[in-house]
Amino acid sequence: MNINNSCSIYLYLLKYSINKMLVHSYIVNFGIIKNYFFCDFIYKKNIKTKNIYDIEKNILNLNTLNKKILKFNIDNINLLKYFKNNKNIYSYNNLKKYTKSNIIYFIYKIDNFIDISLREFNFNININNLNIEKKIYQTWYKNKIIYRICGNEKNTLDIIKNNNNIKKNKFNKLYYIFKESPGMIFWNNNGVIIFNELEKYITEKLFLYDNYFKVKTPIILNSSLWNKTKHSIFYSKNIYNLVINNINYYIKPMNCPCHIKFFLKEVKSYKDLPYRILEFGNCHRNESSGSLHNLMRTRSFFQDDTHIFCSEKDLENEIIKSINIIFEVYNIFNFKNIDIFLSTRPNIKIGNEDIWNNSENIIKNILNKKKIIFNINCGNGAFYGPKIEFVLKDLYNRSWQCGTIQLDFFTSKNLDASYIDNNNNKKFPIIIHRAILGSIERFIGIISNHYLNKYPLWLSPIQIIILSITEKQIDYVKKIFKKILFLKIRVKIDIRNKTLNYKIREHKLNNIPYIIICGEKEKKNKKITIKSINNINYYLISLNKFLKKIIKEINLKKHNEIFNG
Ligand SMILES: [Zn+2]
Structure with a gap:
């Protein structure tokens, strides 16, 4: 069976189903990369995992394709005439621009949905081999959310792997997931080697750059700490909690409060700033089971987490250095295609509008000064401040947010973490929350795809x-x-x-x-x-x-x- 033929049909049926099931959605892009197909679209409402299940069900119910799909061929003059009268995902002007004379096009039609192709599809395929990914991918373009639904053909996975020379045997396996701990990774020996190499690289890189303190902190902390940082209000849905001897504990969803504890012990005056703390910290977030996705979305993950405590005077310099480090690191992994977003204030947040205006402007000015092209991601900032997000594209052109630089004018006040400035006044530092790789689990997932499991020598489990x-x-x-x-x-x-x-x-x-x-x-x-x-x-x-x-x-x-x- 011709794999691309199946994917072409799956893609056609996916476009048809999105058009039918998500009323007023607008398809902006689609394609087939190797044996993977995708469709990007704008939709005014929020997409839920249930929508994707419904779309897949709709496709699978089209079991007698030959009877339902109308197929005819047409030359470009008639094609333009046809589309002038039929509203479609293709604009008339685009068709005018891109279609050529002396070429026969194929038109496929189910209900009122029409698609064009240069190829004649063979509809004699097994529709049950369709696999639609049950994950919502979203990215932003010109302030609009673009959703992606994608998939592949189930029984072609082996062919894909062989084509890519990937043999998913014991040797190439990096990890396991067991039903007793969904969304959590059991790394095997190969996985641990790659994990440790990444940690060593980031640590050495940062130590060469600046004075950093590398720490390790516990994962279970009294809930009172999370009440002070306000995480218990803004994050409660995702926090695992434990009650032991009538005391309420949270399993940490992030490392920030632990790092502030070090600040409270070690920083006294402006002379101790900037104070930079690094931890490969283990965080747990109770993500919904539908959103779990092998290494890409887990409930337990390690983060290359840095908190930089600084005064206003040092802020710009520290942000610029962080941006430079992130680009240098991504270059080592050969990631060239990086999208940058500025995520602005969310609806539910702490602090007053003046501080938010100021912090968003600081980031905008720095990005402009460095001539970095960025998109604004409205309302997606953290509850304590705006963030710069670095989004990497994997081999299949899927977007994954990895690096982040977040500004925070509030948390140090909430935890009474202060220092004495050069005029002997009590001041609160600004905190920069930063991750370069982000979740190490996700990052390893991305590079495994990116390298097709052929790791560069320094990362290869056996060299x-x-x-x-x-x-x-x-x-x-x-x-x-x-x-x-x-x-x-x-x-x-x-x-x-x-x-x-x-x-x-x-x-x-x-x-x-x-x-x-x-x-x-x-x-x-x-x-x-x-x-x-x-x-x-x-x-x-x-x-x-x-x-x-x-x-x-x-x-x-x-x-x-x-x-x-
Ligand atoms: Zn943080």
Whole structure:
């Protein structure tokens, strides 16, 4: 079966169903990327997960497609005539602009919904293989919310994975989710390696930039603390609470109050500012079960969370530095396509309008000064202040909010966290809440897609594998293994009694960046032969020369050359 044919039909039926089920919705964009299809639209009401279930049900009920869909072909002159009289998702002017003469178009019609294609669809497909994602994606364009509904074909998942050379075997698996803790991740060894590499990278990056204090704080805190910060009012729906010995505790949904505790202990005067705290903090939020989505939306997650306590004088400089750091980090992961949003005051908020006007203007001015193009996301700020949001696009062009910089003029007052300024007056610091990767779980989900599981060397769970050709080279393999292990490179050996081609094929499928081959020639000459995932091969080179090259590659966090981002 032609996969694209099925996706074309699914997309057509999705457009038809959105048009039918969401009255007055307006389709603005749609497409097929690999074996994934999507439709973007504007809709004045809020989309709920139930709407998506209804849309899928509507498509599945169209079981005898051949009878229901009217199909005819038409040339461009007649096409324009036809559409002049029929209102549709395509504007007449656009059709005039993009259609060409001497081409036959196909028109498909169900009820009053008409679609055009250059291709003739084969409707002989199994509609039950349709999989619509039960998640609401939304993004903003020119102050309008654009919704996306997307999907793929169920039994083509294996084909997709093989096409992408992704073998979802035990080796490539990073985590599990069990029904006993929905929305929470059990990382396996590979997942922990990637997680730890990310934490190490962000920590080292920040320590090089400025003076940061890295902390670890508890996840269970007395509810009185959350009453003072007002989280218990604005966030109550999402907080897990526990009552132990008649005392009410919350499992922290964010790390801010814990970091303020450090400020209260360690900061006395303006000389201690800016005071920057970093934590890879474990937060829990009780998200609805319908919104859970593997690594992308979880109930328990770690955040690379920073709180910067500063005076007004330092504020602009600290925000600019944070923006620079975020762009530098995203560049390391080869993310080029980043959307920036300024999220402004929500309806339910604390503080007066003057402070909100001031803080929104501070962000606007900085973004303009740095010539950063941004969209305004009205009403989506935090209850304590406006935020800059950094949205990354994954391989499937889906948007994911990762980085955030939030201004907060209120929380330090609520917790009486003050300092003495240079005139001996009591002052409250402004708090910048910042995350670069955001949820580490989500970030790993995004990069797994982005890299198609072929991680760059520095992130790869196994960096090198050493193969013997026969059992005569086992000693030589073990000797090299020890040398490499000593350099803290993640290395394994494969001395199984299998053919060399079998072993190479298996490790290439497992996306091992470098395969070292040790045969008799290599052993005799005290050299090695390399096969890399980039298909750059080295024949009989010295181990030291190779190790120098890969240590450099790890330290520079080089992108894998086969990916263009
Ligand atoms: Zn915070």
